[in-house]
Amino acid sequence: MKRKSLRTLVCALLASLALTTFAFADNGPKPQLIVRVKDAPQEPYYLDLLAKGDWDAEDGNRIDGIDWNYDGKEDTLDPDLLALLRNNVPAGWHACVAQGTTGAPMWGELYAEGTDASGNALHWFGYVGVPSTYRIILVTESGKVWVSDILNRRVLQSSVTVNWSDDTSAVTVSVPSTIPGYLLQFVATLVPTLLIEGALLLLFRYSWKKNWEAFLLVNVLTQGFLAVASVYVTAHNGVSAWYLFFFLLPAELIILLVELYLYAGCGLLTGHSKGRAAAYAITANLASAVLGYYLAVPVWRLVVSIL
Numbered sequence: 001m002k003r004k005s006l007r008t009l010v011c012a013l014l015a016s017l018a019l020t021t022f023a024f025a026d027n028g029p030k031p032q033l034i035v036r037v038k039d040a041p042q043e044p045y046y047l048d049l050l051a052k053g054d055w056d057a058e059d060g061n062r063i064d065g066i067d068w069n070y071d072g073k074e075d076t077l078d079p080d081l082l083a084l085l086r087n088n089v090p091a092g093w094h095a096c097v098a099q100g101t102t103g104a105p106m107w108g109e110l111y112a113e114g115t116d117a118s119g120n121a122l123h124w125f126g127y128v129g130v131p132s133t134y135r136i137i138l139v140t141e142s143g144k145v146w147v148s149d150i151l152n153r154r155v156l157q158s159s160v161t162v163n164w165s166d167d168t169s170a171v172t173v174s175v176p177s178t179i180p181g182y183l184l185q186f187v188a189t190l191v192p193t194l195l196i197e198g199a200l201l202l203l204f205r206y207s208w209k210k211n212w213e214a215f216l217l218v219n220v221l222t223q224g225f226l227a228v229a230s231v232y233v234t235a236h237n238g239v240s241a242w243y244l245f246f247f248l249l250p251a252e253l254i255i256l257l258v259e260l261y262l263y264a265g266c267g268l269l270t271g272h273s274k275g276r277a278a279a280y281a282i283t284a285n286l287a288s289a290v291l292g293y294y295l296a297v298p299v300w301r302l303v304v305s306i307l
Helices: 003-019 065-070 079-087 179-203 208-237 241-265 274-306
Strands: 032-038 045-052 062-064 093-095 100-102 121-126 133-140 145-147 157-163 172-174
Touching (some): 133 157, 179 208
């Protein structure tokens, strides 16, 4: 690759990263839990999340869930269903919408907000007040009451399914495995990086036959580690400006130094000078950083959709 072409490519990659840096909102994604109800009751019902702490005994910053979510719309609520739900909150817990949250607010609706493609009723709860440890309560107009066991929200945004039955003792909760999401994000992060860095290896006129083993070894160690770390970080924090500035860019810088040492310092790339090996390492890592930047949000959203 000619020096002029190399400079042009590097400048284009830097400009692409700089011009899009502010696309991430500083506030970033917020906690979210979607509760699906399979075979939902054929009568009016309310569903709410329960968080730890007795509401009447809570001190400090209490945020009324009805005022927060139904300000000016209180008359749309069924007072009997609301009272039934509140009266059946277990000791040591409080209802996040029907009563409120402590310290941080949460958006949510007591009634279903439409259905998914399979016809399951959808209940969406979001914002910083969504509890990590929670229970689900469901009450019906005819007086049925069901409260789940204790559940844990393992990632920032996820879903659970309540498998409803008129026999409340037979109601179960299904929690999707996080493994498919982790594997999907790992593959969607690592494979495009290998493809673009492999293409650049050929553009720098390196022999694939002579260098493929070194290329794969170095990238599986460095970019593979980054992919694994990205899976963990985004699963628990989402993709935001924090992710870009305090994780992705520092991680790419460390990987750049490692690859410079291995490719140029140790001479793992053969067939050209150490200077060209260093130029390749810099260009390849800039390209993978830009690619990772652009893929971060769509890949994360795809993963969230199956969790």
